[in-house]
Amino acid sequence: MDSITKRKLEFDRIIAYASSFCISDMGRDELAGTLPFYDHTKLEEELKRVLELRLFLEEGNPLPFSALPDTRALLRELDTADTYFEPRELLDIHDLLRASVQLRKCMFQNRTVYPSLNDLTIQLWLEKSLQYEIMRVVDEQAQVRDTASDGLFTLRRELNESRETLRKKMTRLLKRCQERGWLMEDTVAMKNGRLVLGLKVEYKYKLPGFIQDYSHTGQTVFIEPAETLELSNRIQDLEINERREVERILRETTGRIREERKNVQHNQTLMAVFDSLYGRAQVALDTGSVLPEVGKGKTLRILDGFHPWLVVSHRRKKEKVFPLDMELSGNEQVLVISGPNAGGKSVAMKTAGLLCCMLAHGFLVPCSESSVFPLFEKMFIEIGDEQSIENDLSTFSSHLEQIRLILDAATEKSLVLIDELCSGTDVEEGSAIARSVIEELLAKDAKVIVTTHLGELKAYAHGRDGVVNGAMEFDRSSLSPSFRFVKGLPGNSFAFAMMQRMGFSQEVVDRAESYLDKGRTGLDTMLDDLRISLEHNVQLKDSLEREKEDLASEKARLGKKVEELESREREMKIKTRREMVHEIEQAKKAIRDILRDVRKQPVEAVVSAARNKLENRKKAALSEEKKLAAEFEHSLRPDLSIRKGDTVRVLTTNTTGEVVSLQGEEAIVQCGTFRLSTALKNLEKISKTKAKKLERALPPVSASPLESTKLDLRGLQGDEAVGEVERFVDKLRLNRVQQATIVHGKGTGALRQRVTQCLKQHPAVKSFRLGDWSEGGVGVTIIEL
Template sequence: MEKKTLNVLEYNAIINLLEDCASTELGKIKARQIDASNSIEVVKQRLKETSEAQSIILKKGGLPIYSLTDIRRSLKLAEIGSTIDIGNILKVGEILKTARLVYSKASGIANLEIIPGLASNLYSDPELENRIFISIISEEEISDNASSQLKKIRRDIRVSKEQIRTKIGSMITSKENSKYLQESIVTMRQDRFVLPVKIENRSNIPGIVHDTSSSGSTLFIEPMAIVEMNNNLRIQINKEQEEIERIIMAFSNEIGLISGAISENIKILTELDFIMAKGKLSIKMKAIEPNINDTLSIVIKNARHPLIDPKSVVPLNMELGNQYKTLIITGPNTGGKTVALKTIGLLSLMFQSGLHVPCDYGSSMCIFRKVFADIGDEQSIENSLSTFSSHMTHIVKILSEMEDNDLILLDELGSGTDPIEGSSLAISILETIREKSILTMATTHYSELKNYALNKYGVENASVEFDIETLSPTYKLIVGIPGKSNAFEISRKLGLSDDIIDLAKANLSEEEIKMEDLLAQIERDRKRIENEKEYIISASQKIKEKEEDLIKKEIKTKSDREKIILESKKKASTILKDAKYESDSIIKELNNIKADIEQYNVNKEIEKVRTKVKTGLEKFGYTEDLLGLDELEGKALQSVDIGQKVFVPSFSQEGLILSIDNNKKEALVQIGIMKINMPFEALQGKNKAKKVKEIKKSGIGKIIKDKASTVKSEVDVRGMDMETARIEVEKYLDNAYLSGIPRVTVIHGVGTMVLKTGISNMLKSMNHIKSYRPGGYGEGGIGVTIVEFK
């Protein structure tokens, strides 16, 4: 691209923005070297780099490239066996660290090619990197940990210095020597400990003079008592320096072996920093990667000039190259014509440099061989040329160099000379360019160029909008309509009389008046159509919003319906659970009735049940005589004594009177393990025991005996929950105990041991249980519990 074009389009300002986005000095240098390419392969590659960088920044925050120094010259010295300073060794460690971190971050990003590909070529050596940072503290200091020998030498040096200080300190504090000293301090000269001695006392402090004060009144003397100690210290310091040199040489040799890989790291990291700078600039400008077309055309949607404040810039929409190849823009001064030219030119240069451009998706651009721009009104002072001559000189150069795949931007073509000659010249220049089918944008004030655009195939008018009411431009580009001068309307708004304006109109030709009136009518129709379009868009948007609201309401209604059904199901489930819980509670309460059987109302319930049983049995032909109940019930007791043994017909068991309530005619009777309140009339005398034996042979006794014969010696509760198993085992044990079985087996399985533990805890509280134990070999093992009754 020619330098003049780059300057007038302010391409260097974009480069400065790109340079600011680079993290390292090498990256900034790379940014300054960017240029616009006319190779489609190169442009595609560069744009893809920028897109990948943008993606990494948005997803991962970028790559950890913070500092990078060009030490390739030092690497060359190390390669040929020379020693490099510790500062450069430290920089090698930093390069290795950056390479390792960049590789780690870039390799973990999917769906990218260029940046991970570059990062995969980075060389890393964690072991060397770690040793460098352990050994080197700064560009001037080696750590004690650089080697065990260096650590030992420095420890010896510290000990020697402390011994010297102790020795020389004792000399300072002695009364004999202190009076000869200028000051009671220890100082150093030529790396040796010395004392400041008054010059007149030179002979009183034997030793070596190393220096004299500027006034000449003080001698700095190394006492003979510490000369040998200082000599030893000097030897140790020399050993320290030798060890440091050895360490540096070892590092230099090791770096020399990989100098090529380190140099390649510098090159790759510089390239990555440059690519990431392009991504940062893209995000900063809210730019995108436009589509690339091979039809030599530009389609721009909401393009923004990248150097204008985003808050004030007016987006540009236009096409060039498909239906027309020449676009002539007319309109008032400061209306945005030149900005439109610069926007298209600068975005084209950015695009061909591999940078994203600030526009909307759907934009499409092509690759130009060259971009020519003649913009500005500067005079060529050096060549003593006028504005017209300066522009014409440049246009002549453009016409001589242009080819069919170029872009030409011409600002105020033909201006600076006689309007008639200037407009004729402008038309002939545009026609010459049009015949070669070169994409061209030109701005002008000449009406003749508007007519040219109306009558020539491949040429289109455009204008920048001007608001007559506010007398200010809107900077909006309107393609397809030539610009109206608005001189008469503006003058009238500013207060010029109608007579003068009418006189001015009289100087216009009839065709010129018709043209102005036609443009005015077109402008009015355009505004009306735009207003109607906005109304339609607004109405469509409202309809769309209502449709979306209806869809949302429908979805919400469906969701609410499903929610209600779900809630109903949950409530039904809760009711069922509550019912089950309540029924389980009732069963549990009934199962525990023996604990509450002492209550009088329970006794009544038992008697009611007994009556129902008797009635039911009678239906099946069982009579009281058969059951033996008539004889027993007919001879009930009217009174009892504490300690008296009685017979309880309802249980067919003997009982013992524990206490008596004569008011209620009730007695607390112990029947086996149970204690129960019973009315006197429900009890019989002990002398009926014989009858009991007979009853056991028939009636209730026979029924109980038959039942006892049906009780199994084991119960299986495997697979039950604890509560259900507890009820089942309690019921079974009661029946087994009443049947007279001495020992039973409860089968509960092993599993999680929940049933076994729960059943064991239950058996502890049962009074009629003599003992229980896990099953032995052949009995079922720990999967069963053997229970013995009292």
């Protein structure tokens, strides 16, 4: 995409806007050099990073670094072998590395929330020894530390001592000269790098020393006292040695950076990339931009789209921005937009182009997340007055020249935008040229959006496959554009309405309308009627969609009620059975207690009575269970007494209504404003004054746990073993186990006979048999429930 196209789309302003948020010149230059993505996978990775960084900022998180120095020129200087960095430059390298470490650490700690950003920053070089080395040598004020080397420490100590001795001597000499009246200035001065005293010229030979300078008036002579000469020379020598030691230290530290140059440059590049992402994320925050779908087909669907600059400028002015809804399906190649002047045709076209351009360059876009954008490899735009005086081209000639260049370069992966196609010449000739241009672009399979006022071009778009009309609406009541795009119909120019709004007299307007062809007037009226009809159909469609959603919601609710009733049925059965089992268990416990008491007594009558009592209670419990189950099933049978006109309660929805018709065991019930079909068993006849409330669901009851499907009776005596068998069978039944094994051993066969007798009398046992040789033979019995 060339710079002219970017300028016409105002993408260069988007880049400049994003650059204003960048922290460093490196990030700004990275943004300026951004190229469009042509690979879907790479583009989606870039967009995910921008989205994650936008979310990071939305949550109020600050960046983990506040400054990012531009180190590119410094690293280029390392190409020269004897180059060394000054302390300030060393600090810049240090700050770059520190920012890299802080960023990598921050994103790694939040890697589950921002995985794409972590994938980028995890590549940053994390070695800290170079940072420590720089800070060992240079302090925060960009001064070489005294402790940078032992030699420097010694030199600076001697320097400080010598300077203090010199200061004391100069102070003593100054005081002596003051007492004798020789001084012109009562301070110690510095001339040619040496400490001097300013004496009156007539006393210049009173103080032994060396003349360093005279004042401009010649009245003051600056003398370096002879007795400080040797000390001053000593200090100068120490200063030279200090500079040499500092330079040596700086060269050595720069050498360390030179050794790690590739790693430092790697971090420099990644930090510039991150800074460019930061600029784009800030633009996304400021314009409410999101990540739409990047389609692999040719469908362009913009929902609730906004031009970014309109969002920013209108927010500042507190003005309303109108969203753009525009769609071109895969087989719709050309969109012809018509409508009133200043009605938003060009803005709609440019908005579509700019959003496509932004997305291709890794920007989020202000639209709905449901929008779909194809990935264009080339984009062309012809808009505005590009008249060339230098090349002696008129406006129309320049327009044609730009179109020729577009036709030569356009491909099936191109987006072409042309404003007021061929409008600068004779209407009939312009329409013919416009049709020919569109046909050529259709042949190249390019995606095209054009704006026009040409009536013949609108008619052509209506009848040509692959070409579709679109209009910008105009509000006749207010004589102003509504800025809403409507697909499927051409738009009117509404020139006469514009005249009225701009204050022309009605006489002039009426005269202009009288000159217009009557058929054209009728066509405009028909288009208005069609547009109103289309808008009514759209509203009707929206209403039907809402009703459809309401019905789906009601269907889901009813389904949930049915599930609740079925669950309630199961819970009632389980509860009934649990209560009976509980009673049986209590009875068994009582019998076991009796058996334990009388086991040592030869009282067979007591044992027999206890067993008979147990059997009777068990049979009664089972009979009660069957009775309750039958009653419950009966309650779910259809109520055949229900007739047309009866007031009923729908059990599955707990709503009341009137039966309007009967169809076998089904009924149609009028419930308020809607009807539903349901089974008669789901209905209950009620009075017309009061409806019963739905029964609450019973709490779930857990089944007794079953440790194993094998019961080992070996070592137990007859009655005790029988009790264990009965309890074991009950647990099997409650846990819905169909088959199990009872181990009684071979022995004399007495225990086996007691088990057989018990199983024959137990109503829950369907059949039983001795085990085969692989199951344990005659020592086990296999039962089926």
